[in-house]
Amino acid sequence: MQHVVNAVMLRASDYNENDKILTLLTAEKGKITAGIKGVKKAAAKLKFAAQPFCFAEYVLSERGGRYTVVNASECESFYDLRTDVNKFYAASAAVEAANALTFEGDDCREMFTRLVRALSQICGGGESQALISFLSFALKISGYGINAENCFECGASLKDAASLKFDMDSGSFTCGECGKGLGASRVTYNVLRKAEDKSYDADFITADGEKRALRLIREYLSYKLNIAFKSLSEYVRLI
Numbered sequence: 717m718q719h720v721v722n723a724v725m726l727r728a729s730d731y732n733e734n735d736k737i738l739t740l741l742t743a744e745k746g747k748i749t750a751g752i753k754g755v756k757k758a759a760a761k762l763k764f765a766a767q768p769f770c771f772a773e774y775v776l777s778e779r780g781g782r783y784t785v786v787n788a789s790e791c792e793s794f795y796d797l798r799t800d801v802n803k804f805y806a807a808s809a810a811v812e813a814a815n816a817l818t819f820e821g822d823d824c825r826e827m828f829t830r831l832v833r834a835l836s837q838i839c840g841g842g843e844s845q846a847l848i849s850f851l852s853f854a855l856k857i858s859g860y861g862i863n864a865e866n867c868f869e870c871g872a873s874l875k876d877a878a879s880l881k882f883d884m885d886s887g888s889f890t891c892g893e894c895g896k897g898l899g900a901s902r903v904t905y906n907v908l909r910k911a912e913d914k915s916y917d918a919d920f921i922t923a924d925g926e927k928r929a930l931r932l933i934r935e936y937l938s939y940k941l942n943i944a945f946k947s948l949s950e951y952v953r954l955i
Contacts, residue, residue: 934949
């Protein structure tokens with residue numbers, strides 16, 4: 717039986733001498749694993765289908781519940797992501813998070829759509845904002861949304877709070893007086909509110925704030941999933 721899916725290639729692992737195992741995030745079948753044969757050969761016709769960030773229409777052969785890529789038509793290679801180191805690691809961080817936050821059998825259409833959009837935005841520039849927006853969305857639809865509203869403990873407004881904290885267990889900001897967890901800044905708080913299309917103070921939207929927000933997201937992701945997000949760490953180091 718054959719299936720045609722629109723997919724982004726999340727991960728490729730070597731298998732046998734010339735084959736690979738791909739992890740694909742598809743609009744139609746969620747996250748799936750598929751083998752692809754002979755793709756490590758220099759002249760392989762489907763070599764592109766196993767490249768990072770490939771967005772393509774994949775033709776899959778299914779047998780015994782296992783998928784094999786038999787053909788593919790590229791929709792977008794996002795070539796610029798592989799020629800700029802900052803864009804590469806920002807895109808890698810988005811893909812890494814999408815892989816960690818999805819499971820086979822899940823409906824991944826929203827994640828797929830937002831990932832394609834994020835890769836396109838990162839490719840075009842402004843990669844920090846695009847990555848923060850994607851990670852915020854991915855956390856939210858996966859049940860780990862960050863709460864950047866009033867203080868989670870006392871309900872007080874955080875707009876003019878002298879100090880803030882971020883509680884890893886609840887994923888919420890609190891005022892410094894009654895909160896616990898990591899110390900957080902108003903720039904981080906406002907950058908995350910902007911990413912979620914909420915009201916924010918434009919005076920606190922800075923490049924340093926974006927870097928701080930990414931650090932907080934990295935720590936939160938690692939805390940919740942017990943995974944080291946290497947690409948996100950490298951991107952934060954670069955910016």
